[in-house]
Amino acid sequence: MASPVPSVAEVVGEARRLYEQIFGGVTPEVAVCAPGRVNLIGEHTDYNDGFVLPMALPLVTVVVGTKTSGRGVTIVTTTKDVEEPRRVDFDLPIDGSPLSPGQSSWANYVKGVVQHYRAHPVPGFRAVIASSVPLGGGLSSSASLEVAVYTFLQQLNPDDGDKVAKAVACQQAEHTHAGVPCGIMDQFVSVLGRKAHALLIDCRSLEATPIPLSDPGLVILITNSNVKHSLTGSEYPTRRRQCEEAASILGKASLRDATMKDLEDARNRLDDVTYRRARHVIEEIARTTQAAEALKSGLYKEFGKLMVESHNSLRDLYEVSCRELDELVFAAMEVEGVFGSRMTGGGFGGCTVTLLQAHAIDRTILHIQERYSGTPTFYVTTPSEGAQVLT
Numbered sequence: 001m002a003s004p005v006p007s008v009a010e011v012v013g014e015a016r017r018l019y020e021q022i023f024g025g026v027t028p029e030v031a032v033c034a035p036g037r038v039n040l041i042g043e044h045t046d047y048n049d050g051f052v053l054p055m056a057l058p059l060v061t062v063v064v065g066t067k068t069s070g071r072g073v074t075i076v077t078t079t080k081d082v083e084e085p086r087r088v089d090f091d092l093p094i095d096g097s098p099l100s101p102g103q104s105s106w107a108n109y110v111k112g113v114v115q116h117y118r119a120h121p122v123p124g125f126r127a128v129i130a131s132s133v134p135l136g137g138g139l140s141s142s143a144s145l146e147v148a149v150y151t152f153l154q155q156l157n158p159d160d161g162d163k164v165a166k167a168v169a170c171q172q173a174e175h176t177h178a179g180v181p182c183g184i185m186d187q188f189v190s191v192l193g194r195k196a197h198a199l200l201i202d203c204r205s206l207e208a209t210p211i212p213l214s215d216p217g218l219v220i221l222i223t224n225s226n227v228k229h230s231l232t233g234s235e236y237p238t239r240r241r242q243c244e245e246a247a248s249i250l251g252k253a254s255l256r257d258a259t260m261k262d263l264e265d266a267r268n269r270l271d272d273v274t275y276r277r278a279r280h281v282i283e284e285i286a287r288t289t290q291a292a293e294a295l296k297s298g299l300y301k302e303f304g305k306l307m308v309e310s311h312n313s314l315r316d317l318y319e320v321s322c323r324e325l326d327e328l329v330f331a332a333m334e335v336e337g338v339f340g341s342r343m344t345g346g347g348f349g350g351c352t353v354t355l356l357q358a359h360a361i362d363r364t365i366l367h368i369q370e371r372y373s374g375t376p377t378f379y380v381t382t383p384s385e386g387a388q389v390l391t
Helices: 008-022 105-116 141-156 163-178 185-192 235-249 260-265 272-296 300-316 323-333 358-371
Strands: 030-041 051-067 072-077 087-091 125-131 197-202 207-212 218-224 338-344 351-357 377-381
Touching: 008 030, 008 051, 008 072, 008 125, 030 141, 030 185, 030 218, 030 272, 030 300, 030 338, 030 351, 051 141, 051 185, 051 272, 051 377, 072 105, 087 105, 105 141, 105 163, 125 141, 141 163, 141 185, 163 185, 185 197, 197 272, 207 272, 218 323, 218 358, 235 272, 260 272, 272 300, 300 323, 300 338, 300 351, 323 338, 323 351, 323 358, 351 358, 358 377
Parallel strands: 072 125
Antiparallel strands: 030 051, 051 125, 051 197, 072 087, 197 207, 218 351, 218 377, 338 351
């Protein structure tokens, strides 16, 4: 059945135990957490200045640690799936020079946040990181880590508390130190997520509208295909470049400003692939605002229909789905009580998100297990709070 979601207290406990073990029985002074996210609809629209509709998850990354004297930093992760070493030591630059990425990719996210932190100087520290967000599942383990580290640094040397600027700094960290030209959605909702609400985020103005999502008869099921994806390959930057090329040919600052009429008028100036990429984005931006209105009005069948349209577009026009995700969506949609299902996240594996009636959860999970060729993991989730200080 569904995997139990570890409580924040359990994840903190794991981090504290390792901290005390490594650092000679000393208790960490600071504990913070930041959530992963699932995007209900609005995929590959954020870097096109469009709309997205994510929610923060009860799956979190925790950082516990203590400020130290000097410029030395020690970070340790409890996550088994990352590459070795799981302990990284480095010195903070004295002269303000950049903090270069190193061999350990998980540690580069931390270094990127230190580099872009908005209050200087960043003091030396030692910290342990633990997470319940699955890696490579499209639930934003990277943004969860970035925002947790930023929240930790705020306890050591406070910045001005601007939450949107915090999200932007974490996004910049991913650009410069992880090599992923991501949009703002993941970091934004990890900072600003609200319990019992999804967030309709305008990725151009960075304004967010909370959309209530607390109907007790409704459940959001996340199904992890357990097919891993890596966004730092060529596919993600290629999609982004194709969108920028399309916007340029259409004479627009971004595809947010384009209509389907604009696209059809320019069709003979676009190659077929670029046309399909742009069509997905233009239609997905419209779908996302329609979906937010449907959710607000309790029109769950309409919302579900838009989710399936989104998945089909990601499969056929944007070409970021894969056989496993298509299988999961198809299986979910065969079950009575399911409103809609789609792939979520960057694609090429990872998770699907399904909106369904609460009473249908067990039979939906059983049906997917019977129909899916792989070994899925299930999480039954509710919208949760953004980043929090725990001490």
